[in-house]
Amino acid sequence: MTTKFYDRLSNDLTQLLENPIDYNVTIEVGEAPISQIFEVHSYILQSRSTYFKKKFNESPFNENHVKELKLPNISAKVFDVIIKYIYDGTISLEKLENSIIFNLLIASHELDLDELLEHLQTHLSTKNASWLRLNFAHVYQTSFQKNFKIIQKFCNDIIAKHPDTIFESENFNSLPEDVLISIIRLDDLQLEEDKIWDYVIQWGKVKNSNLPANLNEWTSDNFLTLKTTLKNCLPHIRYFNISSEQVFNKLYPYQQLFEPKLWLDINAKFLAPKNPISSTILPPRNILNVTLPTRTTPIPSNIITDEHALEISSWIDRKETPYIENNPYEFKLLVRGSKDGFDVKTIFEICDKVSNTVIVLKVEGTGEIIGGYNPLEIYSNIYGQWYSSQDSFAFSLKTENLKNSIVSRVTNYNRAIYYDSSVSYFQFGGTLRLRGNLKTGKESLCSTEYYEKKICSNSDGFSVEKFEVFKVSPKK
Structure with a gap:
């Protein structure tokens, strides 16, 4: 019987990484001035990665008998996770942002770490599916460039069932040819x-x-x-x-x-349908005869996820415990900045006489996702007038940098919503003041006036990367 002491081995190798006695390789990762140098041992790295084995064979020793490598495309934060995995065979993803995990996946591909490559793909597709959907175009293109089979299958399953995810995306027209071909070849594409x-x-x-x-x-x-x-x-x-x-x-x-x-x-x-022809006849697509369950239809947004929509719906219904599935509301996209323009006047023009709307915005620079729910009708021709509501609220949604979402309900009902189409002002009290061109201007503001809480970290004027408006209606 063989006894294996893996924990002790892992711990000893970790100590060797932290105190690199007799190191013979330096690896500089990232780009100056924020690059970082790691001192490591060639025999450990080349035994764990064919990439390093090849690189070390190609690289000469310097006068100090040390080989020097540079990996400018990999950040220090990502490489720190990778080098610990190489030495001690462990990895912890719980505290890492999803974007870092995805960059870790790309780096694992570059460094030929097959075991880690499969683990990270599985982790993202099972534990962080909402993030993959929110960054769908980038994720999908990268999965083809790097041949991420598990991520590819995840994306293809979504596209097949919900083609609008990619065909109505603002990134559709920029898809590489091979990606477009892979989509239109799908036998079960529901289109x-x-x-x-x-x-x-x-x-x-x-x-x-x-x-x-x-x-x-x-x-x-x-x-x-x-x-x-x-x-x-x-x-x-x-x-x-x-x-x-x-x-x-x-x-x-x-x-x-x-x-x-x-x-x-x-x-x-x-x-003459019975006459033979010489052209190749491709088989018909496997179009489903039944409507897909409503709860599986992803929200048509480039900013928020299905989980975000469930949370907003919970706030609309004043639920103490958030919905976790079966959203009772449909979110119908009315306005998208990249398509309809970023001026606040767009909201007044397109959403005239529409009630029960949700506005969401991604703040430039901080990546914060903020917005508000307005139960009142929007009027296209209105000049400087406050409207009363007890049910309006503003919010900041959970992101990689914000641990928990924030909801800020109206406290001064008579100052709930403010319209002024003549100067492109749209306000949720003072907690969210949208003004002018949301992308090129920096006139929009956040405070706590007339609402419970501040929802945005920026105390000065801000601009946005993206914005969308949805009509929220109970599902039939």
């Missing part, structure tokens, strides 16, 4: 084929901004340009599963993108 065609055409047009906006003005060269851009995407459209009406409405205007034989076969399939 009609003609809509997939629309998105692919949209993506191709964005890649060629010089194409005329009016299709009637296109020349043969314009069609050839788009055809060249989409040459690797077009074969994955399942043309023979598009109705004749949509072929006429959507494909016919772009018939110059098709090879003559394929275009002939597409039309022949409708005119």
Whole structure:
């Protein structure tokens, strides 16, 4: 019988890392002036990583018989976790921000730490799924660049069930070609084929901004340009599963993108469906016949997660214990700054006569997510007037840097909501004052006036990276 003393071994190697006697390698991580140097032992690192084994074989000793490596793409905070794992075989993720864990995953890939690579992917997809969804476009692209199989599957499952997650994302048009192809190849993508065609055409047009906006003005060269851009995407459209009406409405205007034989076969399939054709017929997608449970539909936001929406819904209903699933409210996106503009007047124009709205904003510089719930109707033409409410509140949501969310309810009911469309002012008392252009200006403010608490750390004017407005309605 063999007895294994792993705990003692791990502890001894940890002591060796903390007191690096006879070290023969220095590794400088990060970029100056905040870089940091680690003193380590080559025989431990190369026994744990093929990356280090190769690097040490390529690197000569200096005059002090020490090999010097530089890893500018890895931060000191990330490498500190990695080097401890290499020495003692342990890792603790509980106190790490999700962005650091994701950077740790990228570094593990670079350093050929396969065991850690799989563990981190599993951890993120099971323990931090909401963060992955909130940073979906970046996560999805990185998963393909680095071939993160577990993260890829997680993302593909979301896209297949909820295509709007990526197709309606502000980052869709910037997707790399290989990522777009991987999406439109999914057999269980829950999207009609003609809509997939629309998105692919949209993506191709964005890649060629010089194409005329009016299709009637296109020349043969314009069609050839788009055809060249989409040459690797077009074969994955399942043309023979598009109705004749949509072929006429959507494909016919772009018939110059098709090879003559394929275009002939597409039309022949409708005119003589029993006749054989030579073009490849891709199988129909596995479209579900049942509606997916409402609780699994992610909120259409680039700022907040499903968990955030549950928390806001709990505050609306004044629940002492927050909802943890089955959100009783639907959050319908009305305004998105990146699409509709960042001026406060946009809220007045788009949300005229709309009640029960939630505004969320991501603060520039701090990453704080703040906002407010307004049960009252919004008016597009109103000049400097306060409105009364007992149910409005402002909030700051939990993020990587904020341990717990904050809710600030109105205390002076007669000063709950303030509208002034003439100067683009929209206020939740004084606790959240939105003014002018939220992105380019720094006129918006936070205080405690008329509400319970301050929700923003910035005492001066601030600007925002993103903002959205939702209509909140009870689910049917």
